[in-house]
Amino acid sequence: xxxxxxxxxxxxxxxxxxxxxxxxxxxxxxxxxxxxxxxxxxxxxxxxxxxxxxxxxxxxxxxxxxxxxxxxxxxxxxxxxxxxxxxxxxxxxxxxxxxxxxxxxxxxxxxxxxxxxxxxxxxxxxxxxxxxxxxxxxxxxxxxxxxxxxxxxxxxxxxxxxxxxxxxxxxxxxxxxxxxxxxxxxxxxxxxxxxxxxxxxxxxxxxxxxxxxxxxxxxxxxxxxxxxxxxxxxxxxxxxxxxxxxxxxxxxxxxxxxxxxxxxxxxxxxxxxxxxxxxxxxxxxxxxxxxxxxxxxxxxxxxxxxxxxxxxxxxxxxxxxxxxxxxxxxxxxxxxxxxxxxxxxxxxxxxxxxxxxxxxxxxx
Amino acid sequence: xxxxxxxxxxxxxxxxxxxxxxxxxxxxxxxxxxxxxxxxxxxxxxxxxxxxxxxxxxxxxxxxxxxxxxxxxxxxxxxxxxxxxxxxxxxxxxxxxxxxxxxxxxxxxxxxxxxxxxxxxxxxxxxxxxxxxxxxxxxxxxxxxxxxxxxxxxxxxxxxxxxxxxxxxxxxxxxxxxxxxxxxxxxxxxxxxxxxxxxxxxxxxxxxxxxxxxxxxxxxxxxxxxx
Numbered sequence: 001x002x003x004x005x006x007x008x009x010x011x012x013x014x015x016x017x018x019x020x021x022x023x024x025x026x027x028x029x030x031x032x033x034x035x036x037x038x039x040x041x042x043x044x045x046x047x048x049x050x051x052x053x054x055x056x057x058x059x060x061x062x063x064x065x066x067x068x069x070x071x072x073x074x075x076x077x078x079x080x081x082x083x084x085x086x087x088x089x090x091x092x093x094x095x096x097x098x099x100x101x102x103x104x105x106x107x108x109x110x111x112x113x114x115x116x117x118x119x120x121x122x123x124x125x126x127x128x129x130x131x132x133x134x135x136x137x138x139x140x141x142x143x144x145x146x147x148x149x150x151x152x153x154x155x156x157x158x159x160x161x162x163x164x165x166x167x168x169x170x171x172x173x174x175x176x177x178x179x180x181x182x183x184x185x186x187x188x189x190x191x192x193x194x195x196x197x198x199x200x201x202x203x204x205x206x207x208x209x210x211x212x213x214x215x216x217x218x219x220x221x222x223x224x225x226x227x228x229x230x231x232x233x234x235x236x237x238x239x240x241x242x243x244x245x246x247x248x249x250x251x252x253x254x255x256x257x258x259x260x261x262x263x264x265x266x267x268x269x270x271x272x273x274x275x276x277x278x279x280x281x282x283x284x285x286x287x288x289x290x291x292x293x294x295x296x297x298x299x300x301x302x303x304x305x306x307x308x309x310x311x312x313x314x315x316x317x318x319x320x321x322x323x324x325x326x327x328x329x330x331x332x333x334x335x336x337x338x339x340x341x342x343x344x345x346x347x348x349x350x351x352x353x354x355x356x357x358x359x360x361x362x363x364x
Numbered sequence: 365x366x367x368x369x370x371x372x373x374x375x376x377x378x379x380x381x382x383x384x385x386x387x388x389x390x391x392x393x394x395x396x397x398x399x400x401x402x403x404x405x406x407x408x409x410x411x412x413x414x415x416x417x418x419x420x421x422x423x424x425x426x427x428x429x430x431x432x433x434x435x436x437x438x439x440x441x442x443x444x445x446x447x448x449x450x451x452x453x454x455x456x457x458x459x460x461x462x463x464x465x466x467x468x469x470x471x472x473x474x475x476x477x478x479x480x481x482x483x484x485x486x487x488x489x490x491x492x493x494x495x496x497x498x499x500x501x502x503x504x505x506x507x508x509x510x511x512x513x514x515x516x517x518x519x520x521x522x523x524x525x526x527x528x529x530x531x532x533x534x535x536x537x538x539x540x541x542x543x544x545x546x547x548x549x550x551x552x553x554x555x556x557x558x559x560x561x562x563x564x565x566x567x568x569x570x571x572x573x574x575x576x577x578x579x580x581x582x583x584x585x586x587x588x589x590x591x
Contacts, residue, residue, distance in 0.1 A: 047486050073489040086487040090505050103501050104492020148491045 003027070003152060003184060007043050007053035016040065016050070016208040026178055026185045028195040028216065031205030031228070037188045040205075041154050044186065045080050046073035057152050057184075074104065079150030079183075083157045085137040087129035093140050094125040100148025108149035110181075118180060119143045119173050135166040139173060146181065153177075153185045159194060167194075174198060192233040196220070196278040204228050217276075221325030223308045223316050234281040234316065236327040238262070242273045251297070251352065258322015263297040264355045281316065283354035284328035287347045288338055298350040302326060304342055309335070319348055370562050377542040380454055381522035384462035389515050392469035399470070400477035417528075418467040426531025429460055433532070456533035457540045461522035469518040476510025477503075512581045520574035524567060543567050 003022040009015070016036045020027075029037040042048040044055055046062065049070065055063040057078075062071050087096050097116070100106040116122040119139045129137060138158055145153060158174070159167045171194070178185060178198065189195050195202060195216070203213040204225055211228055212219065217237045219225060229235075240254040240262060254262045254275055262277065269275065291299060302319040309315050315335040319326040326348055340346070395414060399407065417425050433440040433450045440450060450456035480503065488498045504511075526544040533540040535549060543563055550560040 045490055047489070072494075073486075074492045074494050076490075077492075078490055080487070080490040082483065082487060084483065086481070086483045088484060088488070088502060099488070099493070099501075100491040103488065103497050106492045144491065 002056075002058070003044075003186065004054065004056040005040070005044060007040060007050045007055070009039070009043065009048070009050040009053075011039070014208060016043075018203075018205070018208070018210050020203045020210055020213045022184065022186065022201050022203075024182070024184055025200030026187050026198045027201040027203060028199035029186060029188045029203050029205055030190065030192075030195050030199075032190055034207075035190075035205040036208040037190075037205050038156055039208075041080075041156050041186060041188050044152075045078050045154055046071065046076050060151075077106075077149065077151045079145030079148050079153045081138070081141050081145050081153070081155045081158045083160050085129075085134075085141040085161075087132075087137055087140055087144070089129050091128075092125065093121065093127050093129070093132070096129065096140060097121075097125075097144050097147055099144060104148055106147075106149040108147050110147055110149065112147065115143050115146050118176055133166070134162050135169045138162065138166075138170055142173070142177060146177065146183075150183065153181075153183045155185060155187045157188050157190070159189075159191070171197065192229055192235070193278075196235065196237055197276075217325075221318055221327060223306065223318060223327075232280075232282070234327060234329060235278050236281070236325055237276050237278055238321075238324050238326065239274065239276045242269050242271050242275060245269070245271055256322055256324060258324060260300050260322045262300075262350070262355070263352050265352055277355050279326065279350055279355055281327040281329040283350060284319075284326060285349040286317070286328055286330055286334070286338065286340070287349060290347055291349065294349070295351075296349040297352040298348075300326075300348045300350070302346055302348045304340055304344045304346060306342065307335075307340065315340075319346070321348065367562075370559055370566075372538065373541060373543060373546045373563065374566055376454065376538070377523055380458045380461055380542055381519050383455075383458040384465065384522045385515055385519050387458075388462035388466055388469055388518065389511070392466055392514065392518075393473055393511060396470045396473035396477055400474045414470050415467050417464050422464065422525075422527025423531050425463065426460060426528035429456075429463065429528060429532040433459060450533070452533050452536060452540065454533075454539055457525075457529050457542060460528040460532045461525040461542075464525045464528050465518035465521040468521050469514045472510045472514040472517070473507065476507040480506050509582045513578045516574050516578035516581065520571050523570055523574075543570075 006019040008017050014036070016039055018036070018040050029040060031037050039048060043050045050063070052065040053063065054061070061067070061069050062076050063069060088099065097112065101108060119142060121136065121139050121143055124132065124136060124140065132140065142158070159170055162170065175198065187198055199216040201213065202216040202219040204211040204219065206228055212222070212225060220235060220237050238256060240256040242252055243255040244253040246252065250265060250267060251263050252266050252269055254264060254277070256262060264277065300321050302321045305318045305320045305325065307315055307317040309332070313332055314329050315332050317328045317330065317340065319328060328348060399411060431437055433443070433456065435451050443450065448455065450459055484502050485498050488502045493501065524544050525542070526548070529540065529542065530545055535541055535545045541549070543566070547560055547563050547567070550556040550563070
């Protein structure tokens with residue numbers, strides 16, 4: 001499965017010119033509000049017509065301005081989850097869920113029972129949308145899209161209208177959907193946290209154009225995207241496997257590819273789980289010598305790969321820890337005092353408490 | 365005036381109003397749809413035309429109907445070729461009632477179409493529903509309270525129509541003499557106080573009943589969604 005998108009459109013003063021490709025898994029369209037990500041999603045779904053371009057999904061041409069192809073939205077076999085759920089208020093949850101079947105003529109191979117179980121909505125079938133909580137509505141909307149037999153799932157900030165507690169409620173379900181259905185998902189978001197947790201591929205958008213796209217882990221480690229991702233959100237995605245759990249201290253040990261170990265606080269994981277951890281650059285400190293008697297549980301030998309030095313008080317550094325990239329942000333003062341240079345061996349210190357449980361993502 | 369005659373007047377009025385609504389409701393819905401959903405040249409003109417029967421003296425509306433749909437009127441001649449005659453017939457009374465009630469029909473319909481979240485139709489489209497299916501399963505059920513509220517109000521208005529009717533099709537007992545026209549005739553004759561009281565009571569009851577029904581329908585349909 002692949003998705004190839006090349007779009008050009010001008011809506012008044014706002015110009016969208018985007019080109020990217022996405023493979024299996026979750027492709028996140030990331031950008032601040034007004035960057036054109038929702039418009040791009042609607043163009044893929046056929047709800048907005050671009051002035052020119054091509055949209056190809058799974059070998060099917062959905063839109064091609066030169067060939068004059070423009071498949072109507074009902075025929076595109078795209079499941080879309082909107083920010084505001086958009087459940088049909090005059091139908092029960094059950095009728096909403098099966099809408100694609102009885103009104104859309106979609107013979108879904110997905111099993112109703114399996115989907116309702118996956119999303120935990122089996123008990124809501126006779127209820128009406130107005131009686132559901134925001135989180136329940138969004139889960140029903142996801143189920144409705146999945147049951148319409150989509151070849152591609154589009155999600156337009158499905159968590160944006162929910163509070164923090166509801167977001168935490170839905171995120172595990174999204175991960176389940178990603179892992180269980182194997183559907184390619186295009187996920188629009190302006191939350192770095194969600195993107196870090198869900199995305200395999202990251203498409204970075206700004207003012208209607210693509211700043212860059214590629215593997216999410218690589219994209220996070222690139223210094224030039226710092227401003228687009230936000231200064232305080234700059235972080236690296238590090239993956240590893242849970243190798244040991246210390247129940248007495250509530251700590252677990254994650255073996256990184258490359259042989260090093262990270263200790264994190266988590267009560268949710270089991271030995272053998274594959275994890276992707278998000279470590280914010282500002283939570284990483286550097287030392288030239290191996291520190292003694294410190295509270296920081298993670299001290300990893302690393303080498304300096306690159307850095308961005310300018311007039312600002314901060315320096316962004318990319319480290320190499322056993323083949324994976326780790327970003328650190330230190331003051332320019334510390335940078336000069338330590339005499340940091342490329343290929344310098346250092347020790348990266350990361351407080352275990354900074355790698356929060358919320359920042360983990362399980363991978364099968 | 366006997367009770368049988370009173371009953372005939374009521375039945376004729378109900379028939380005239382019902383036929384008026386039968387034709388006016390679908391046309392009003394189409395007009396409301398166009399006004400709510402489309403931008404086109406002359407939209408404000410159409411809007412003004414729809415509102416006109418509400419503000420123009422009913423006698424003037426009746427006069428225009430007479431000019432257009434009368435014996436020698438352009439539209440009247442056209443309809444006569446398909447066997448439909450309006451002049452001094454109950455069909456004419458129905459036409460007058462329908463035209464006079466038209467603004468009352470369009471307004472709530474247009475409002476409910478405008479307030480309908482178009483995102484719901486978009487969502488239905490992504491789920492595979494074609495244009496007709498979306499109209500039948502999403503749009504119509506959701507605007508139905510507005511349509512029914514409009515139809516019931518329009519029906520009540522049509523029942524009591526007077527000015528345009530008497531101008532267009534005159535006051536012919538058994539043919540075009542509906543409730544209001546009968547009350548008017550009885551008012552002018554010395555006898556018939558009892559019949560007049562009955563007709564007035566019936567008129568009031570029908571009007572109150574219609575308003576209550578319109579409210580109830582709106583509430584009932586709304587409630588199902590909030591359950």
